[in-house]
Amino acid sequence: MIRDTGNGKLQIPGKFELLGTDPSCKARRGRYHTAHGSFETPVFMPVGTQATVKAMSPKEMHELDCEILLGNTYHLNDRPGPDLVERMGGLHRFMGWDRAILTDSGGYQVFSLGSMNKITEDGVSFKSHSDGRTHFIGPRESMEIQRKLGSDIAMVFDECPPYPCDKDYACKAVRRTLDWAAICREAPRAEGQLFFGIAQGSVFPELREECAKALVGMDFDGYAIGGVSVGEPDELILRGVDDTVDHLPQEKPRYLMGVGEMAQMVESVARGVDMFDCVMPTRQARNGAVSTRRGRYPVKAALYKEDPRPLEEGCTCYACQNFTRAYVRHLLNVGEILGLRLITMHNLHCYLEFMRDMRTAIEKGRFDEFRKEFHSGYRVVLEEHALNVKENN
Amino acid sequence: MIRDTGNGKLQIPGKFELLGTDPSCKARRGRYHTAHGSFETPVFMPVGTQATVKAMSPKEMHELDCEILLGNTYHLNDRPGPDLVERMGGLHRFMGWDRAILTDSGGYQVFSLGSMNKITEDGVSFKSHSDGRTHFIGPRESMEIQRKLGSDIAMVFDECPPYPCDKDYACKAVRRTLDWAAICREAPRAEGQLFFGIAQGSVFPELREECAKALVGMDFDGYAIGGVSVGEPDELILRGVDDTVDHLPQEKPRYLMGVGEMAQMVESVARGVDMFDCVMPTRQARNGAVSTRRGRYPVKAALYKEDPRPLEEGCTCYACQNFTRAYVRHLLNVGEILGLRLITMHNLHCYLEFMRDMRTAIEKGRFDEFRKEFHSGYRVVLEEHALNVKENN
Ligand SMILES: [Zn+2]
Ligand SMILES: [Zn+2]
Numbered sequence: 001m002i003r004d005t006g007n008g009k010l011q012i013p014g015k016f017e018l019l020g021t022d023p024s025c026k027a028r029r030g031r032y033h034t035a036h037g038s039f040e041t042p043v044f045m046p047v048g049t050q051a052t053v054k055a056m057s058p059k060e061m062h063e064l065d066c067e068i069l070l071g072n073t074y075h076l077n078d079r080p081g082p083d084l085v086e087r088m089g090g091l092h093r094f095m096g097w098d099r100a101i102l103t104d105s106g107g108y109q110v111f112s113l114g115s116m117n118k119i120t121e122d123g124v125s126f127k128s129h130s131d132g133r134t135h136f137i138g139p140r141e142s143m144e145i146q147r148k149l150g151s152d153i154a155m156v157f158d159e160c161p162p163y164p165c166d167k168d169y170a171c172k173a174v175r176r177t178l179d180w181a182a183i184c185r186e187a188p189r190a191e192g193q194l195f196f197g198i199a200q201g202s203v204f205p206e207l208r209e210e211c212a213k214a215l216v217g218m219d220f221d222g223y224a225i226g227g228v229s230v231g232e233p234d235e236l237i238l239r240g241v242d243d244t245v246d247h248l249p250q251e252k253p254r255y256l257m258g259v260g261e262m263a264q265m266v267e268s269v270a271r272g273v274d275m276f277d278c279v280m281p282t283r284q285a286r287n288g289a290v291s292t293r294r295g296r297y298p299v300k301a302a303l304y305k306e307d308p309r310p311l312e313e314g315c316t317c318y319a320c321q322n323f324t325r326a327y328v329r330h331l332l333n334v335g336e337i338l339g340l341r342l343i344t345m346h347n348l349h350c351y352l353e354f355m356r357d358m359r360t361a362i363e364k365g366r367f368d369e370f371r372k373e374f375h376s377g378y379r380v381v382l383e384e385h386a387l388n389v390k391e392n393n
Numbered sequence: 394m395i396r397d398t399g400n401g402k403l404q405i406p407g408k409f410e411l412l413g414t415d416p417s418c419k420a421r422r423g424r425y426h427t428a429h430g431s432f433e434t435p436v437f438m439p440v441g442t443q444a445t446v447k448a449m450s451p452k453e454m455h456e457l458d459c460e461i462l463l464g465n466t467y468h469l470n471d472r473p474g475p476d477l478v479e480r481m482g483g484l485h486r487f488m489g490w491d492r493a494i495l496t497d498s499g500g501y502q503v504f505s506l507g508s509m510n511k512i513t514e515d516g517v518s519f520k521s522h523s524d525g526r527t528h529f530i531g532p533r534e535s536m537e538i539q540r541k542l543g544s545d546i547a548m549v550f551d552e553c554p555p556y557p558c559d560k561d562y563a564c565k566a567v568r569r570t571l572d573w574a575a576i577c578r579e580a581p582r583a584e585g586q587l588f589f590g591i592a593q594g595s596v597f598p599e600l601r602e603e604c605a606k607a608l609v610g611m612d613f614d615g616y617a618i619g620g621v622s623v624g625e626p627d628e629l630i631l632r633g634v635d636d637t638v639d640h641l642p643q644e645k646p647r648y649l650m651g652v653g654e655m656a657q658m659v660e661s662v663a664r665g666v667d668m669f670d671c672v673m674p675t676r677q678a679r680n681g682a683v684s685t686r687r688g689r690y691p692v693k694a695a696l697y698k699e700d701p702r703p704l705e706e707g708c709t710c711y712a713c714q715n716f717t718r719a720y721v722r723h724l725l726n727v728g729e730i731l732g733l734r735l736i737t738m739h740n741l742h743c744y745l746e747f748m749r750d751m752r753t754a755i756e757k758g759r760f761d762e763f764r765k766e767f768h769s770g771y772r773v774v775l776e777e778h779a780l781n782v783k784e785n786n
């Protein structure tokens with residue numbers, strides 16, 4: 001479980017190298033080591049829900065220089081099931097991915113996707129969204145599934161309250177999250193498998209502080225900021241980061257769960273976040289939305305019917321090096337899979353390149369400049385489409 | 394339009410090098426030159442109906458060593474339309490494919506897919522299957538669409554009668570096909586664009602002979618055997634080949650349209666056919682059917698739930714080198730695109746490798762041996778599934 005990272009040095013999984021910090025803010029440049037190689041931070045982890053990043057092959061993920069993927073415990077538990085994955089040699093071997101994998105705990109999906117039956121102090125029973133059978137997942141079950149999957153980083157099983165949620169409920173969710181974290185702490189793990197605690201606390205700073213401090217006391221390999229991006233107004237997402245990050249140790253990675261809007265990622269990096277995951281680039285690709293450094297746009301719009309430009313000008317991805325907007329639009333119009341493939345590939349490249357550029361900016365001590373430049377050119381939706389989007393809402 | 398083929402010699406499009414023949418039968422080993430490079434024959438041309446081979450990228454088609462694709466005039470006329478393709482620089486540039494493309498004439502689709510309105514001596518008017526508008530395609534229109542697409546090989550517009558069809562109807566279809574071929578003969582073509590005549594005649598040897606001879610008199614760049622694989626019993630397919638091939642010149646390529654069942658391809662090669670196209674490997678992939686040298690099988694079958702073997706043992710394709718049947722089955726079960734991609738890639742590899750092996754066998758003068766060995770190991774559906782398939786029918 002100790003792997004040669006290529007520079008001749010064997011690195012212990014869990015080692016976090018803090019390579020630099022930006023003078024203007026809390027942005028950090030790091031490298032985290034796992035049993036399947038290291039990844040550079042700040043990092044964006046593409047989501048491979050069902051043992052594949054939708055529409056992509058592992059080879060293409062390699063070509064994008066992706067170093068870590070996220071797998072979903074809830075979905076993999078449902079199909080093909082952790083026992084089958086274990087018998088097939090674990091998730092890496094099963095899906096043909098030799099780099100790092102982080103698995104979530106399934107907690108978020110159990111609370112949001114499944115038709116929940118009952119929460120007890122032991123966990124949650126729920127009806128599977130695929131076959132209607134009743135399942136039960138608690139902290140022990142979650143860790144056991146993740147052990148069988150053999151991910152490099154397991155997440156503890158937490159309760160993620162929705163937004164809005166009153167303080168009393170948020171407080172109970174924090175208690176339960178801490179109780180469950182303590183159980184996960186003692187659960188068996190795969191060889192070399194790291195695990196991260198998840199700080200909850202909803203929009204209440206004192207709960208966030210309490211939860212973060214208690215988790216740090218349990219000494220996990222890293223810490224996630226959970227319970228953000230659950231429907232609250234944008235400004236509250238960053239407040240959740242601020243309320244948590246200062247209570248986390250410098251020497252461990254910090255992971256902001258489920259946040260993938262580019263403007264929020266820059267701001268979160270500025271606040272000291274190292275890791276992100278989000279379905280946004282892959283899900284939006286399936287809706288025909290192209291991510292760019294200036295915002296996203298719907299390539300099916302009539303505007304692009306004969307547009308000879310690549311999806312994003314200046315982009316070096318395979319899609320942009322070889323195909324026009326007019327062609328991708330045609331593919332979407334006739335329902336060809338290659339259309340989804342090309343947009344997904346481009347969107348992921350756009351995200352990974354964005355992280356690379358942030359890392360370089362931190363290294364060079366000019367993150368503040370990068371951050372300002374980014375915001376000055378960026379709209380969530382490209383200006384030429386913003387009006388249409390408003391009219392359609 | 395004359396291209397350096399890499400060996401330092403500039404070759405004129407339309408040159409057919411007959412590299413060898415098998416002593417035991419009429420099998421031929423050849424090389425055909427187009428404005429976008431040459432291809433080795435016998436060749437299988439994967440079908441890229443709507444300006445893409447379904448689920449594949451041009452890069453992957455390159456990696457499979459594919460040298461020529463087929464595009465569909467009917468579908469491309471419908472969407473995105475030949476004018477748009479022409480303005481985008483032609484079909485090669487539009488779809489990012491720099492090797493050879495053959496376009497069919499649209500005739501087969503007009504007669505089979507569209508809801509036909511009327512056949513006249515000028516062509517066919519029909520309702521588009523995508524938008525319900527009325528279109529008209531005749532020999533002039535077909536050639537003009539293909540000119541705008543800029544394919545390397547255009548096919549003449551023919552009438553392909555269904556099976557069964559009485560001799561009177563078949564005779565009229567031959568007359569019309571010849572009249573239309575004469576019109577196509579005079580139509581403008583793209584620079585370097587070759588064109589093939591199509592011999593019809595249904596199951597009537599004297600009509601096939603008449604049609605083939607008349608076309609040869611018009612001196613096309615190659616000749617297709619059309620009107621086979623239209624629902625007739627298997628043995629009649631090969632009889633259609635036999636009835637046509639002897640009336641075609643040795644020095645031009647012969648293309649059997651729409652035949653892609655492996656056993657029929659071997660037998661057709663043995664009868665002197667050089668070129669094939671068929672949607673079978675790509676369409677069956679979308680149905681979860683895996684092609685192998687021993688026959689096809691449905692990888693979704695419970696039998697393969699934990700099968701650690703690749704789709705086909707011994708196969709060198711990316712899918713087989715990296716993934717198990719259990720994984721591909723899982724991908725299909727959860728509806729992931731990568732499942733279709735991997736089966737499509739494998740099936741195309743299987744077909745192209747099959748052609749490579751036939752070519753080598755002819756080169757080495759042991760095609761007869763290859764043919765016998767192939768048949769002794771081959772069932773259309775793998776034996777272990779044949780029973781299920783029968784029961785389900
Ligand atoms: Zn791109
Ligand atoms: Zn294969």
